[in-house]
Amino acid sequence: MMPQFLVAPTDIRGERFVLRGPEAFHVSRVMRCREGQSIEIFDGKGGRYSGVIERILEDGTVEGKVTGILHAPQGIAKVALNLYLGMLKASRWDWALEKATEVGVSAVIPVLTPRIVVQLREEGIPKKLERWKKILVAAAKQCGRADVPELREPAHFRDAVLDASRSGLTLVGWAKPAGASVSLHETLIKARQHKGSMTVNLFVGPEGGFTDEEAELAEMEGARLFHLGSSTLRGETAAVVAAAIVLHDLGAM
Numbered sequence: 001m002m003p004q005f006l007v008a009p010t011d012i013r014g015e016r017f018v019l020r021g022p023e024a025f026h027v028s029r030v031m032r033c034r035e036g037q038s039i040e041i042f043d044g045k046g047g048r049y050s051g052v053i054e055r056i057l058e059d060g061t062v063e064g065k066v067t068g069i070l071h072a073p074q075g076i077a078k079v080a081l082n083l084y085l086g087m088l089k090a091s092r093w094d095w096a097l098e099k100a101t102e103v104g105v106s107a108v109i110p111v112l113t114p115r116i117v118v119q120l121r122e123e124g125i126p127k128k129l130e131r132w133k134k135i136l137v138a139a140a141k142q143c144g145r146a147d148v149p150e151l152r153e154p155a156h157f158r159d160a161v162l163d164a165s166r167s168g169l170t171l172v173g174w175a176k177p178a179g180a181s182v183s184l185h186e187t188l189i190k191a192r193q194h195k196g197s198m199t200v201n202l203f204v205g206p207e208g209g210f211t212d213e214e215a216e217l218a219e220m221e222g223a224r225l226f227h228l229g230s231s232t233l234r235g236e237t238a239a240v241v242a243a244a245i246v247l248h249d250l251g252a253m
Contacts, residue, residue, distance in 0.1 A: 002040045003031065004141045006148070009043040012066065017041055017051055019062035028056050040070065044137075047073035048146040071146045079252035080106040080168075080199045083243055084160050086206030087116040088235050094135055096236035100149070101139035103243045104253055105202075107150040108136070113157045115208030120154055129153070157214050161203070165221040168199025171246070172218045173238060174225035175209060184226040184242060188249045200246055204239040 005027055011018040019027055019041070027033045035053050042048040048071035055063040083105045085096060100108060112120065120128065133151050140148045155163070164170045169191055171184070191198070203210070203218070210218075215225060228238055228245075247253035 002038075004040045004042050004048070004144065006044055006137055006141065007041045009045055009047075012041075012043055012047070012049070015066045017049070017064050017066055019064075024060045024062045027053070027062050028060050033062075038067070039064070041066075042071075042140075042146045043073070044140070044146075044148040045073055046147045047071060073146075077106060077252070078197055079247060079250045080197070081243060081246055081252075082107045082109060082164070082168075082199065082201045083239060084109045084111050084155075084164065084201060084203040085239050086111045086113050086157075086204065086210070086235060087118045087120065087154070088206055089117055092234065092236045093118070094132075096239050097132055097135045098139040099236075099240040100243055101136050101145065102143040103240055104145075104247050105149050105243050107152060108132075109152045109160060110154040111157055111160050111203070111206075112154055113206060113214060114211060116206040117208075125154060157210070158217060161214075161218050161221050161223065164201035164203075165223070168201055170201040170203070170218070170221070170223040171242075172203040172210065172215065172223045172225050173205060173228065173242060174215050175227050175232070182226060184228060184245050185249060187224050187226045188246065191250060194250075198250070200250070202239075202242055202246060204235060204242055206235050 005019055005023045007017050007019055033053055035056060037053050039051055041051055049066045050068040050070055051064045051066050053062055053064045083100055087110055136149050136151060228241060
């Protein structure tokens with residue numbers, strides 16, 4: 001697969017495109033592409049194009065011509081899957097972001113709960129969001145996605161559940177006690193009958209899972225509790241498995 005490069009939607013105008021910043025640097029300095037060389041570009045919104053480099057400016061900016069549409073910009077997705085993921089340790093969090101992008105989630109929302117191991121300092125959030133965004137972009141490029149998942153600001157569980165309850169189907173991973181939740185497949189049976197596009201808000205807890213109080217709050221707000229079987233999965237594994245099941249069972253994967 002030919003490498004993809006992310007171009008801002010505003011920098012694709014008709015048959016012309018411009019690559020700037022880190023992506024232009026990657027094209028000209030890292031990949032050492034030359035004028036006249038063919039590349040693929042995507043706009044992060046669902047559009048992917050073939051193109052030819054026409055000029056590489058002294059500041060590294062790459063100008064070129066769009067030669068074809070490989071994937072038209074998306075309309076409304078059949079399933080918009082918002083992954084509300086409890087904060088995990090750095091390496092596990094990064095892995096979850098990468099694999100969630102490959103699976104096809106639409107948005108990632110970091111969730112703060114009493115049981116998270118990682119504590120976010122407010123002054124450090126902008127830098128972390130910037131780094132996480134780069135991981136999402138890199139993963140989208142690697143797997144050939146034409147869009148990049150939206151990355152939202154971290155939210156406390158209560159606020160996240162209240163926000164999710166305003167639209168779509170909300171699912172919360174809950175492994176205990178026996179009988180308090182059903183399998184994810186069972187939970188999705190009724191949702192499969194839904195016609196047209198739909199939004200699914202998927203909550204997966206951190207290392208320690210969600211508390212009893214959080215599960216009760218979620219149910220009060222209309223969420224459905226589910227489990228992924230008898231095995232105890234790490235948070236990052238559970239997130240990717242659950243996301244894949246949702247998208248597969250609802251015909252979006």
